[in-house]
Amino acid sequence: MADLVFYTNPQSRGQTVRWMLEEVGAPYDTEILDYASTMKAEPYLSINPMGKVPAIKHKGKVVTEVAAICCYLADAFPEANLAPPPSDRADYYRWIFFTSGPVEAAFSNKAAGWEPTPERQRMFGYGNYDLAINTLEKALTGREYIAADHFTAADLFVGANVNFMLAFNLLEARPTFVDYARRMTDRDAYRRARDIDSQLVAKAQQPQPA
Structure with missing residues (x-):
């Protein structure tokens, strides 16, 4: 498992964090959560008791809120040059x-x-x-x-x-x-992030076998 884990739903504000992760370029794992079930239950509630996405866990530390995640990632990966001095x-x-x-x-x-x-x-x-x-x-x-x-x-x-x-x-x-x-x-x-989330949305909308 990567040091960086991304918790999201492709139809959420997580799209912005996905874009930020793609800009950073560091390897990350993604956990897709469903609004009605996994987002509102353990183990995710131990990550974010609000039961909302997105969130990240980096080296065991959790960050929530899109703006905070963007600022954190810019600082955690300075080689991406996503923050001024x-x-x-x-x-x-x-x-x-x-x-x-x-x-x-x-x-x-x-x-x-x-x-x-x-x-x-x-x-x-x-x-x-x-x-x-x-x-x-x-x-x-x-x-x-x-x-x-x-x-x-x-x-x-x-x-x-x-x-x-x-x-x-x-x-x-x-x-x-x-x-x-x-x-x-x-x-x-941005295009990579958009394509990843678009594919996830399309997959989720496919009819499930009976």
Whole structure:
């Protein structure tokens, strides 16, 4: 068994971690979990008591949450050059966690058909959907990469989220977003990850023998 184990379902946020793993290039084992059964039972609940994927175990240590996994893998495998030097990580951390916090909360609530009323916006870290999305657009405007002079885990994480929101019409197809998502996903590692998960989805949908 590899030192690195990836727990996922191919129809989950695990797609982003799969992409990160393919960028890293280290060998890893994959455990596919089912939403209704294995994800909600032992032994997986000992990995993540939330009963959610993705998660990784690396050298016996467990990491959950997509943003945390991406940051961890960038540090654990520095030869992949997926993080700037520590002294240059201000934008790197800023935009990874802005996307995992305010942006995800904003689009998730909007997708569920709910947004905070003006008098309650101070209670929420993102204020309102337009504020979060406009801030992200401003951060991407005029930049080739969001946090360095080369592709990093920040571009992978932000790019994956922008690409997802565009695909499901959760984000207005503004030129800045469309161009950024296209450029960030134009990578061999992204295509490998997409193909692996697509094949797993197709296999799961095949009729099972009686």
